[in-house]
Amino acid sequence: xxxxxxxxxxxxxxxxxxxxxxxxxxxxxxxxxxxxxxxxxxxxxxxxxxxxxxxxxxxxxxxxxxxxxxxxxxxxxxxxxxxxxxxxxxxxxxxxxxxxxxxxxxxxxxxxxxxxxxxxxxxxxxxxxxxxxxxxxxxxxxxxxxxxxxxxxxxxxxxxxxxxxxxxxxxxxxxxxxxxxxxxxxxxxxxxxxxxxxxxxxxxxxxxxxxxxxxxxxxxxxxxxxxxxxxxxxxxxxxxxxxxxxxxxxxxxxxxxxxxxxxxxxxxxxxxxxxxxxxxxxxxxxxxxxxxxxxxxxxxxxxxxxxxxxxxxxxxxxxxxxxxxxxxxxxxxxxxxxxxxxxxxxxxxxxxxxxxxxxxxxxxxxxxxxxxxxxxxxxxxxxxxxxxxxxxxxxxxxxxxxxxxxxxxxxxxxxxxxxxxxxxxxxxxxxxxxxxxxxxxxxxxxxxxxxxxxxxxxxxxxxxxxxxxxxxxxxxxxxxxxxxxxx
Amino acid sequence: xxxxxxxxxxxxxxxxxxxxxxxxxxxxxxxxxxxxxxxxxxxxxxxxxxxxxxxxxxxxxxxxxxxxxxxxxxxxxxxxxxxxxxxxxxxxxxxxxxxxxxxxxxxxxxxxxxxxxxxxxxxxxxxxxxxxxxxxxxxxxxxxxxxxxxxxxxxxxxxxxxxxxxxxxxxxxxxxxxxxxxxxxxxxxxxxxxxxxxxxxxxxxxxxxxxxxxxxxxxxxxxxxxxxxxxxxxxxxxxxxxxxxxxxxxxxxxxxxxxxxxxxxxxxxxxxxxxxxxxxxxxxxxxxxxxxxxxxxxxxxxxxxxxxxxxxxxxxxxxxxxxxxxxxxxxxxxxxxxxxxxxxxxxxxxxxxxxxxxxxxxxxxxxxxxxxxxxxxxxxxxxxxxxxxxxxxxxxxxxxxxxxxxxxxxxxxxxxxxxxxxxxxxxxxxxxxxxxxxxxxxxxxxxxxxxxxxxxxxxxxxxx
Numbered sequence: 001x002x003x004x005x006x007x008x009x010x011x012x013x014x015x016x017x018x019x020x021x022x023x024x025x026x027x028x029x030x031x032x033x034x035x036x037x038x039x040x041x042x043x044x045x046x047x048x049x050x051x052x053x054x055x056x057x058x059x060x061x062x063x064x065x066x067x068x069x070x071x072x073x074x075x076x077x078x079x080x081x082x083x084x085x086x087x088x089x090x091x092x093x094x095x096x097x098x099x100x101x102x103x104x105x106x107x108x109x110x111x112x113x114x115x116x117x118x119x120x121x122x123x124x125x126x127x128x129x130x131x132x133x134x135x136x137x138x139x140x141x142x143x144x145x146x147x148x149x150x151x152x153x154x155x156x157x158x159x160x161x162x163x164x165x166x167x168x169x170x171x172x173x174x175x176x177x178x179x180x181x182x183x184x185x186x187x188x189x190x191x192x193x194x195x196x197x198x199x200x201x202x203x204x205x206x207x208x209x210x211x212x213x214x215x216x217x218x219x220x221x222x223x224x225x226x227x228x229x230x231x232x233x234x235x236x237x238x239x240x241x242x243x244x245x246x247x248x249x250x251x252x253x254x255x256x257x258x259x260x261x262x263x264x265x266x267x268x269x270x271x272x273x274x275x276x277x278x279x280x281x282x283x284x285x286x287x288x289x290x291x292x293x294x295x296x297x298x299x300x301x302x303x304x305x306x307x308x309x310x311x312x313x314x315x316x317x318x319x320x321x322x323x324x325x326x327x328x329x330x331x332x333x334x335x336x337x338x339x340x341x342x343x344x345x346x347x348x349x350x351x352x353x354x355x356x357x358x359x360x361x362x363x364x365x366x367x368x369x370x371x372x373x374x375x376x377x378x379x380x381x382x383x384x385x386x387x388x389x390x391x392x393x394x395x396x397x398x399x400x401x402x403x404x405x406x407x408x409x410x411x412x413x414x415x416x417x418x419x420x421x422x423x424x425x426x427x428x429x430x431x432x433x434x435x436x437x438x439x440x441x442x443x444x445x446x447x448x449x450x451x452x453x454x455x456x457x458x459x460x461x462x463x464x465x466x467x468x469x470x471x472x473x474x475x476x477x478x479x480x481x482x483x484x485x486x487x
Numbered sequence: 488x489x490x491x492x493x494x495x496x497x498x499x500x501x502x503x504x505x506x507x508x509x510x511x512x513x514x515x516x517x518x519x520x521x522x523x524x525x526x527x528x529x530x531x532x533x534x535x536x537x538x539x540x541x542x543x544x545x546x547x548x549x550x551x552x553x554x555x556x557x558x559x560x561x562x563x564x565x566x567x568x569x570x571x572x573x574x575x576x577x578x579x580x581x582x583x584x585x586x587x588x589x590x591x592x593x594x595x596x597x598x599x600x601x602x603x604x605x606x607x608x609x610x611x612x613x614x615x616x617x618x619x620x621x622x623x624x625x626x627x628x629x630x631x632x633x634x635x636x637x638x639x640x641x642x643x644x645x646x647x648x649x650x651x652x653x654x655x656x657x658x659x660x661x662x663x664x665x666x667x668x669x670x671x672x673x674x675x676x677x678x679x680x681x682x683x684x685x686x687x688x689x690x691x692x693x694x695x696x697x698x699x700x701x702x703x704x705x706x707x708x709x710x711x712x713x714x715x716x717x718x719x720x721x722x723x724x725x726x727x728x729x730x731x732x733x734x735x736x737x738x739x740x741x742x743x744x745x746x747x748x749x750x751x752x753x754x755x756x757x758x759x760x761x762x763x764x765x766x767x768x769x770x771x772x773x774x775x776x777x778x779x780x781x782x783x784x785x786x787x788x789x790x791x792x793x794x795x796x797x798x799x800x801x802x803x804x805x806x807x808x809x810x811x812x813x814x815x816x817x818x819x820x821x822x823x824x825x826x827x828x829x830x831x832x833x834x835x836x837x838x839x840x841x842x843x844x845x846x847x848x849x850x851x852x853x854x855x856x857x858x859x860x861x862x863x864x865x866x867x868x869x870x871x872x873x874x875x876x877x878x879x880x881x882x883x884x885x886x887x888x889x890x891x892x893x894x895x896x897x898x899x900x901x902x903x904x905x906x907x908x909x910x911x912x913x914x915x916x917x918x919x920x921x922x923x924x925x926x927x928x929x930x931x932x933x934x935x936x937x938x939x940x941x942x943x944x945x946x947x948x949x950x951x
Binding site for chain 2: 014017019023033041045046047050102103107108109110112113115117119120121122123124126127129130131133134137140145146153163178179181184186
């Protein structure tokens, strides 16, 4: 074992840098102990306590070096390392400030990075309320795409939004258009005089697509979440959204679309709408209420444009067969609307999202009689993407129903738009071709949607499907096919 | 015509990247959150606390209280006068703990304090009496005081007394002994006791005279200047020390005290770069105590360690402690010391980070950034990360290198748990064994457990 103490005069380095040098020397092969430090009283004591000889006549502006190593070679290596460390000066990246790239870990942090107006949240439903509360605290209007947010948390969030005059869209708000910008599963719409408040994602998409079909543009479509018009939520977001649209001069006609609302909440919204200065068309879905297509027709009348019945693509009506209607939907409101029409024409239907008085399917989702499945329901999307993005679950079921002898007709929806599947028609068309079972499709999309409305419709029609731009019309054709088969 | 880019709309996105992409493709600017799930098991408590309608207002109030509190040095006097501290009763750093759970440095400091007070003749006798339960202990925080490292205060030790005119609160801290073998690091050798006696006989009275003649000295203002001079107020207090000395000098020179004593006092203060830490700490205590006890607030008002437990207090929960095991700092060691020699984290000095400086102001102290791991860029990133954990900024303390942005202030319990990122504390490291003293310095974080427990307690207090 060799010990060596050295004094280097007139060399100042800061203590932190020297601690680092000491550490690096100690890490060298054969070096058992090292101290490189300014010769303060404290450091000289430290040197002695480490077993080195006390250097004479040093002052705090001298650098002391103590090295203990296995042999002279190791001492020499340590000296070389020391020389290069001292020659190099301080290490580090200097002022090349990569720190500006620190990504914001929360919505509030993000809102501090740049002035924003809106937050779009698609974090897991179990914790989405946390992020939404953060967004509202940051003063942002907030859209919660996430589903599986509890009703209790929805009410609490909407109370906070009401406190602060902010608009909370959602939870489970699949689509919105704000100042012409599509959020979530939005369709590409042209600007125009209509503003929509929607307690229904696919209901709003369908309305926008129908209006687009007759050349009516939409500037805003404010989704409020499918539960907003329930007794518990009491239309808190709907009322705020109505006031926002009423205050916007570019909106000349407001439309409210909703899944079947609670009666007293519908009254509340109706009364509120009557106080607005902007003309308002109310389109609540429900038994005996106008369907979405009829609502679109009323909007056209309000705007003063002529109405043309939505398009139908496809050839002759296929051969009838005995059995039941099977509706396989990705849009909850489209499923509701189809069930409302089917119930009035065919009687009670079964579903995983039954209407009041409807039959609820058990957990196996085995079809029984006329059956409607919503693949976008919360229970079906836990831990998996929405079927508008990942169609595999519905495709599987479609094939099963097409092969099922008791299935007379399959009715399904396809929803186009930004963020939806790039080509939903082709997989479905391939299955339609393989089987004889008649298939009726409600194709929801606008002229400018990225998938190409015309191309999607043509692909389906060529495969033998009957394709409608109106969900109500598609449903009625499917019902007619079932009736004919029973006759 | 498809809609043109909405130049005036900026959207914050959290969650699926495809929605941000869809917005960007429409010409809309997005700020995308680097979202991570909250700390596992805290989801329900966090949801309840985030949905508490009092939270935002209460936190704004806490921030205002914290950033508008004053802190003036008004007196220097012994603890029996400043704190009504009885002989045989000792203050210590961190949350409460009993003798049997006390770590080496705290035991060492208590042994030294017992000897210093003349309550035992030798260290062995002092330890035996401590062991036998002859003395009583209390966290300094419970008396509105703070102490670095072991934080031990006995009745005849001299204290700085700081006062906040806004709230009429007072906070105290002992006089800093310097580095090396010192009581606060758990050393109790004769030289330690001798120095303490000199501090009591000469230093304390001299500074009392100087302070009383100079009048209240605005410590908040000195801190504002020092953080523009490369001090972050926890591990570097060099500029602050000299500025304080400058305030005292005329009164000291005119005091009529023996010239030798004045020279010793000036040499002692100017020779100890950490002298001003013991004024920064009580100033920070006055700020954080001003923000304490606001119902619904999730702002942290205390972070303190006793070498065994790390404890935090939260504004909305007033004086309740939430503890977890203290961690060993990651840093650089003196001489041959290594991680095995270091005691877990100890001291009330994390009050500086609680008030938004120390590790939070790392960006302003490039001279010591190598504790962070090497680069100035890392130091800047550290401060930027701390902004993301805080409810706001302190405009009185501006960081030049951050374009004079105020220091990040008011750690939010919910932000810590939501991001999984912990406050960064700059700290000294005490030896594990009583009597060793300082072994290094570095960085440390609180255990997540403190924040988890605090969130649970906050959730229980949310009115339905």
